[in-house]
Amino acid sequence: MSKPQPPVNKNETIELTFEDLTHEGNGVGKVNGYPLFVPYALPGEKAQVKVVKVKKNFGFGILLDVKEASQERVDPPCDVYEKCGGCQLQHMSYKMQLDMKQKQVKDAMHKIGHLSHVPVHPTIGMEDPWRYRNKVQIPVGETEEGGLKAGFYRKRSHDIIDMDTCVIQDEHNDRMVEAVRRIAEKYSIEPYKEENHRGVLRHIMVRTGQTTGDIMVVIITKTKKLPHQEAIVQEIRDTFPNVKSIIHNVNNKRTNVIMGDQTNILWGDKYIVDTIGDIRFNISPKSFYQVNPTQTKALYDQALQYANLKGHETVVDAYCGIGTISLFLAKQAKKVLGVEIVAPAVDDAKKNAKLNNIENAEFYVGEAESLLPWWQSQGLRPDVIVVDPPRKGCDESLLNAMIQMQPEKIVYVSCNPSTLARDLRILEDGGFETQEVQPVDMFPQTGHVECVSHLRRKNNNSDGRLS
Numbered sequence: 001m002s003k004p005q006p007p008v009n010k011n012e013t014i015e016l017t018f019e020d021l022t023h024e025g026n027g028v029g030k031v032n033g034y035p036l037f038v039p040y041a042l043p044g045e046k047a048q049v050k051v052v053k054v055k056k057n058f059g060f061g062i063l064l065d066v067k068e069a070s071q072e073r074v075d076p077p078c079d080v081y082e083k084c085g086g087c088q089l090q091h092m093s094y095k096m097q098l099d100m101k102q103k104q105v106k107d108a109m110h111k112i113g114h115l116s117h118v119p120v121h122p123t124i125g126m127e128d129p130w131r132y133r134n135k136v137q138i139p140v141g142e143t144e145e146g147g148l149k150a151g152f153y154r155k156r157s158h159d160i161i162d163m164d165t166c167v168i169q170d171e172h173n174d175r176m177v178e179a180v181r182r183i184a185e186k187y188s189i190e191p192y193k194e195e196n197h198r199g200v201l202r203h204i205m206v207r208t209g210q211t212t213g214d215i216m217v218v219i220i221t222k223t224k225k226l227p228h229q230e231a232i233v234q235e236i237r238d239t240f241p242n243v244k245s246i247i248h249n250v251n252n253k254r255t256n257v258i259m260g261d262q263t264n265i266l267w268g269d270k271y272i273v274d275t276i277g278d279i280r281f282n283i284s285p286k287s288f289y290q291v292n293p294t295q296t297k298a299l300y301d302q303a304l305q306y307a308n309l310k311g312h313e314t315v316v317d318a319y320c321g322i323g324t325i326s327l328f329l330a331k332q333a334k335k336v337l338g339v340e341i342v343a344p345a346v347d348d349a350k351k352n353a354k355l356n357n358i359e360n361a362e363f364y365v366g367e368a369e370s371l372l373p374w375w376q377s378q379g380l381r382p383d384v385i386v387v388d389p390p391r392k393g394c395d396e397s398l399l400n401a402m403i404q405m406q407p408e409k410i411v412y413v414s415c416n417p418s419t420l421a422r423d424l425r426i427l428e429d430g431g432f433e434t435q436e437v438q439p440v441d442m443f444p445q446t447g448h449v450e451c452v453s454h455l456r457r458k459n460n461n462s463d464g465r466l467s
Ligand SMILES: C[S@@+](CC[C@H](N)C(=O)[O-])C[C@H]1O[C@@H](n2cnc3c(N)ncnc32)[C@H](O)[C@@H]1O
Pocket: 288, 289, 290, 318, 319, 320, 321, 322, 323, 324, 325, 339, 340, 341, 342, 345, 366, 367, 368, 369, 388, 389, 390
């Protein structure tokens, strides 16, 4: 029997009514049951669509003209929204973004974790979901007139879009990038060219301490020397009297990794300071630090509430970075053991503990999936385990060690609902019960969502102790 042909052809223009959204925020419309995914279309809308890709079971289209708009459609404030790959949801009301993220988490719990009974709360959003990012890394290229341009890459390419502002960035970052671009142009600093690995200036990175106003700028070049270094530093200082740290980083490799191994402090401190709640953090150029500190506070408050510490507990914080969650936990626990794979981040975590006079937090360099099984074999039985892994989730050996350690509670922080649901299923099968999941909007205007979940060991008495 011959296979049924898709009911649309490539390059055909059709009228489509949209019923749903994908997790990335693309509209979904169906032609005789055949789904077409169309960026920037919203459920309830009717629109003219050009079919651009036809696969066996689904296709893709581009939105040509919205005939009947959804009430949730809003004008994106960014001039380059549809060219740049950074944001996906600026055309959607913020309320709809938050609902979409909650649904994304519920769907993952249901379809991947088979945990339909677990309450997934409404997403915690921001009062003002713009200009929240404290860090920007912008590539530099050449304009047609031979000047310098600085902007994000066009979607699915390495073409740089010349842009004046990014509406999700802290304004200081925007202004600093523009100032460094202008100063570098004045001193005829050549932009780096990926095609032939020639030139000088590759990226400009800016980080701002949102609560302190500290600014760090990192100028990343292919060359060992930054030409006109002294004059450039002086001009940056004159333009931004509150700059705290001016850094030069050398990256002479053919790579997509932004920073290289050699970092020179040109002027000022080697780190900036920011605070989350009442904890201060020293942040050096390469440290991982959450990009949305306002929502990080909301996320950590929720994690702390789920941990419900009384002061006698031993807590393990796996994937601890520079100790951000660990130091929050340490204030309310007997002892916290942090594990992190990146050695400089562990150095920062130790320094951050000292900076905050916290003496009951210890930090270890290593793979969480190796160190926790080792601790388990040595008899460590923490009361609470917190995990905050990268997108791929936890390794199975780590999950097994957690199950065998039998903590009363597990607090699982995740930036990927699919791997979260997969891992919760394994922990449920190992004797834990997921109590609730709280999505937090760390990245407004984008399709990403962060979650914090609360698990308890199943065979607890009402006082929380093992029977
Ligand atoms: C999502 S971040 C969380 C960091 C920290 N909890 C925070 O909130 O700032 C994940 C961290 O896991 C670290 N990491 C990645 N793989 C790891 C592994 N196998 N073992 C331990 N840490 C790892 C990364 O370097 C990164 O710092």
